[in-house]
Amino acid sequence: MRPDVERKVQFLREKGVVMTIQRTAVLEALDEIGKVHPTAEDLYNHLRERYPTLSLATVYNTLEVFHRFGLVQELSFPRQERRYDTNTKPHPHFFCRVCGRVWDVAETCPIPDCPVLDMETMDGNKVERVYICFYGVCEECLREGFKPKGERWPSS
Amino acid sequence: MRPDVERKVQFLREKGVVMTIQRTAVLEALDEIGKVHPTAEDLYNHLRERYPTLSLATVYNTLEVFHRFGLVQELSFPRQERRYDTNTKPHPHFFCRVCGRVWDVAETCPIPDCPVLDMETMDGNKVERVYICFYGVCEECLREGFKPKGERWPSS
DNA sequence: GCATCATTTTAGAAACATTCTTGATTTTTA
């Protein structure tokens, strides 16, 4: 088990969460394919082979637990399944409306420092998190003439 | 009919969109309750009395047309119905995770100028829109001890 | 203004993602 995963298992145990095979499996799947910001079903498909009796509902329930304990961030885009991000620090995403992929912008193109990202309250409202998302068409889809790449992520 | 609505009716006609009573009604409803960033159902409920035969599907279809022609922006939050915003210019929102309300931040607390908001391309990807959302607990819910206010918007 | 054709609306069915329920299984505790 990767140390990152081990650490999260430990963290959850300390919080009183019963760490079952399934929950650990979802942690590992997130570690393996988390960078694509997978949906619950992506994780389920990734794990079915290894854990044939795992059910999609368990994946959803598990992700809800992880979310409750701050291990994952939920992302929602119009006409898209909910996605999960293991990086819970605020960081901007790019969402390609053609192929439907989502990725972390900072990886490829760092954002200039912006005071907006650090506000803790706004006009009396408590800010717990800031979402920034660039919405548009990715380089690849631009080159390929806006053709969506799969069944899962139709253009909209 | 308010001049704002009139102008949008005109705009859509020029684009070749058949302007029916229903479509105009949805434009008016957006004009009337648009500031709360309503869901399709909110708009439907707002209009049912005036147009008893209007169907929810028509509201959805109509909003899709408006979206296609750039008159509304779709907003999506985890565990929430899709919402529609008549302000299609990028502007930050606040989403209260307790009562579920969404509002425009700029109205109450202007955001400092931020270079991030004006990027047209990022690393070769075409940026068409930038979403910024502050997520947290609103002033009122803080005061009232995190009690959700209605059936429609449970805390999550 | 009327006939024709295209488009839109309605109502309900369907699809889809997500959540809930129940009994079975596993884990924890002692």
Add this chain to the structure above:
DNA sequence: TAAAAATCAAGAATGTTTCTAAAATGATGC
């Protein structure tokens, strides 16, 4: 290892959004 607590699997249920087909409406040409 037994009893209690928590979780899981499977499928049913829910809620939102989309689709379908027939009826209604709107546009166009006369």
